[in-house]
């Protein structure tokens with residue numbers, strides 16, 4: 259047990275790290291990845307743990323999201339939206355995005371079409387915040403990227419506090435919590451073993467004394 263647990267830990271870490279590292283080409287050996295078929299054109303960074311967010315189609319389980327929220331989360335960070343809307347969508351220079359602020363000209367700020375057109379074209383400054391630049395200033399964003407970011411914002415508003423993690427963060431948080439759990443179990447096992455040894459010793463002493471006096 260005492261040697262097995264650290265071994266398991268190391269194995270876990272290695273699995274997670276190799277799952278998190280994007281493979282340089284789509285054909286790189288990735289034993290745990292199921293998507294090795296002809297459709298796998300893009301390198302798939304997921305190794306199973308984060309498979310949920312990887313499909314390019316809107317995920318059926320989460321209702322009608324306009325795109326892939328996991329990818330949207332990554333893009334939200336890489337496109338620089340964080341600078342004005344905060345790393346946790348909490349707002350700053352720009353309005354809060356989760357729970358989303360209702361600007362004066364908006365009936366339903368979570369409407370996918372509204373989100374997509376706002377991100378794509380920017381906004382003139384109807385609120386007290388100033389202007390939102392088109393695509394947040396990152397002209398490299400494609401229509402699909404923008405739909406993914408909109409999906410991310412909608413999902414973050416549906417389950418507040420539970421911002422979906424990207425594959426790397428997911429792997430890291432898995433490793434972290436599993437490590438804590440394993441360490442906890444090792445500690446409990448250690449305590450139980452110590453208690454047990456003391457109990458065995460006491461029993462033996464009592465028996466010896468009983469034999470001597472009897």
Ligand code: HEC
Nearest residue numbers: 339342352359367381382383384385387388389390393394
């Ligand atoms: C330079 C700062 C800045 C950056 C960068 C920026 N925004 Fe904004 N954003 C704003 C401001 C300011 C507003 C409010 C505009 C208004 O009141 O008309 C806004 C409004 C929005 C809204 C509408 C919110 C609502 O409550 O109706 C969305 C959605 C949004 N931004 C998404 C994004 C996304 C996604 C990105 C990254 C691609 C991004 N923004 C990057 C400043 C920014």
